[in-house]
Amino acid sequence: MALSTSSNFAKPDDAFRAIVEAHRGLTEAQSADLDAALVLVLANHIGDLDVLHEAIALAKRRTLDTSQQQQQQQQQQ
């Protein structure tokens, strides 16, 4: 595992807050543009394709889990 998933920020709330605030006042389209640019900037900063692949896999697993849960909920309803 090349990707670090331990907590790396001394104050994680500050980091989360910084990202949330960057999106304040933006339309959904503007937010999506910001995210796209931010992902590219951070990916380049990491500069390690293995880490990037693992990060993508981790993030994607969240997305799939969420959509599966939604599907199950819909089926239960």
Added chain:
Amino acid sequence: MASANSAQAKTQFGYRRHPDQERSGANIAEHPVVVVGAGPVGLSLAIDLAQRGQRVVLLDDADRIGEGSRAICFSKRSLEFWDRLGVGDRMVEKGVVWSVGKIFHGASQLYQFNLLPEEGHKRPAFINLQQFYAEAYLVDRVEQLPEIDLRWRNKVIALESRNDGVALTIATPEGAYQVHASFVVACDGARSSLRQMVGADFAGQVFEDQFLIADVKMTAAFPTERWFWFDPPFHAGRSALLHKQPDDIWRIDLQLNPDADPVAEKQPENVRPRIERMLGHDKFEFEWISLYKFQCRRMAKFIHGRVIFAGDSAHQVSPFGARGANSGLEDAENLAWKLDRVLRRLSPEGLLESYHIERSAAADENIRESTRSTDFMAPVTKQEARLRQAVLSLAKDTEFGKRMVNGGRLSVPSVYDTPLSSGDRDDWRGGPRPGASMLDAPVTEPGGGSSYLTEVFIRQGTRFTLLEFGNGAAADVPDGVGSIQVGGEGGLVDAHGLAGKRYDAAPGTAYLLRPDGYVAARFRNATRPALDAALARASGVN
């Protein structure tokens, strides 16, 4: 201005009856090699085989060289191959030499790149030359070689595979005849009929976006560079390319909407306003207009029994990256020496399998690169478009953004992961590794004349050659192996130190080059047993 010589390049040829056509049944003519398709790939392959002493029958279903410039960018690697075939000078004299590309976004330049930033190479990174000139010069060379029997208006209509070769049925204006060939090489293009005859599939990705190519004639002061625009002011939301060719011809490539009407878009009266907006004037004439969609695909196997596929018949890519014709020429060069050895029974037929291994991997690489370029130019989803927009906007301020902008990654020789290579056993900090193409460098002859390593390699006969960096007397090389010595007694002088630097050389360093100029093995000190083993491996003998 076009020189009189080139303007008169011969493009129309005649059908001639051949004595093979009098023969039939058990009496049909036997040929070692029949090459089908006299395009750049088939012509180059035939010349290479002929220069190695093979008799070649070269068939083409037309009797003229195709119209339109089609392929225009020929790479350094292709020029070095054509040097070996004796046509390099003519191509470069006529061609437009370039190495700088510029990428624009909107009205402003994002960045520029130089594909050959260093000195000391005989050939430039690229020349632009209309494909019909390249073909005409190759045909001229063919006509100097009595080993090649070029038959126009000879169309293969049936193919029957046999254990020891292939029987071909060939249609001509005077009816059909048959020949038998030990090997057939199909260089008959993207719509290869031989590929259909062997029943091979040709699966891959189809791109929906349409592109318009216009070659226009005009006198313009644009520099000889490759200019690529994303979202230019004259063609909002799409991409555009401008590139110079000989004879004051400019290649313009415009991306159209996927739903654009191909018939309407091709009409000169519809093309003209777009180009006027691009150039800012109307002082140009159309030479050629073509509209295309493209596919990225390759055959699963390049060899079907005794039928071997090369060039577009075996693989197709999008045009952004000059990977079509150039990769076909690399196919030809890769195949020629192997086929020659197999026909002479110097190597087992299994050597040909390395052609498939090496060139199908190269095709995969070309498909990957050109697919990425195409996806960047024509994003498929909204999110892809968003990511591309982010890259383009970041490119204004950041180096990493500039390098992510993909307006075509231009063809470079593949590095082969191949059973013909002997792996490195010594320590290397640089230099071309086994499976990589030889590097050029300037050298001085013992007599004082200046030359290049690629030229010296040709003078050695374009065969297995040991390139050795002097350590006293020359190494003992096996029979039939050429020898190039840099430094040492009576060797070439590495006056600029570039040969030594490019090959990470120390006294005693030796590279075993294959007949196609690829590195088979390298040694800090070449012993005869190690050399024999590497040679056997590279010949497919063990």
